[in-house]
Amino acid sequence: MIRVLVADDHALIRSGLAGMLGAQPDITIVGEAADGAEAVRATADLAPDVVMMDIRMPKMDGIEATRRISRQANAPHVLVLTTFDLDEYVYDALRAGAAGFLLKDAPPGQLAEAVRTVAAGEALLAPAVTRRLITRYLRVPPPTAAAARATGRLTERELEVLRLVARGLSNAELAERLHLSDATVKTHVSRVLTKLDLRDRVQAVVYAYEQGLVVPGED
Missing domain, CATH: 1.10.10.10 (Winged helix-like DNA-binding domain superfamily/Winged helix DNA-binding domain)
Known part of the structure; x- marks a missing residue:
């Protein structure tokens, strides 16, 4: 059974994601978080396999939360949720340690498959969206x-x-x-x-x- 923690500051979105994923026979929702700081604490307490992480949240955003979760012992895989108008933040989330990203309006079947993919240790990178993000927002430092x-x-x-x-x-x-x-x-x-x-x-x-x-x- 894949243990999932859902982190989003909108209660309706949180409950909707939890409901869609919880209906899958191989996925169980172990907790929810309304902000990044709560997501970090809940991850340490509940030990999920996958954290579904919104980017824009109060107290601590999803990028910083992802960074802190990635440093935990036996860190779970973080799946970032985004919308096209938040594309600029996705690259930073990947650098922070996210295993991949998914659009919030993805159909339930795709959402569940995304969770299975990252839970299995695979990166979730939709090629077309990834190229678009990197092309528009990558800030390339000099090679070391x-x-x-x-x-x-x-x-x-x-x-x-x-x-x-x-x-x-x-x-x-x-x-x-x-x-x-x-x-x-x-x-x-x-x-x-x-x-x-x-x-x-x-x-x-x-x-x-x-x-x-x-x-x-x-x-």
């Missing part, structure tokens, strides 16, 4: 010497895989593009994460753009 050395440890194939992951391609799409088996793609992705000391594909996307390996808006 340490990052350059880490990148230098990648093989040409691994570097190619990293760039395609940053473009939002799934493992299946990588396999088709590179004419490789799914197993080989998974191995390449795993090696990239290990060599760069990255937690997941979300961090890989952020890393690739920050290090200039992929240019926003470039095909």
Whole structure:
């Protein structure tokens, strides 16, 4: 059973999300939070597998709450909820440790599948939306010497895989593009994460753009 905590400052949205997810046979709602600070405390007390996190909340916003939750022992996966008019905040949430994001108006089936995806340890990155967010809002700092050395440890194939992951391609799409088996793609992705000391594909996307390996808006 996947244990979920719902954090949103709007009671109606909170109860609606809890109701939709709680109706799933493999998902249980362990708690709700009305602000970021409450979400951090509830996460420590209730040990959910997934936290559904709104971004704009009083007392502590979802970005800071995500950052603090990510530092907890046995931290849960944080799934950020957003609307298009809040796109500018999503990138910061991913940097803070979120496992992915989902639009608030997603249908119930997609919402439940998103929870299952991040609970299984996979990043939830909708390619088209991810590219749009990064293209519009990414603030690229100069690459560091340490990052350059880490990148230098990648093989040409691994570097190619990293760039395609940053473009939002799934493992299946990588396999088709590179004419490789799914197993080989998974191995390449795993090696990239290990060599760069990255937690997941979300961090890989952020890393690739920050290090200039992929240019926003470039095909």
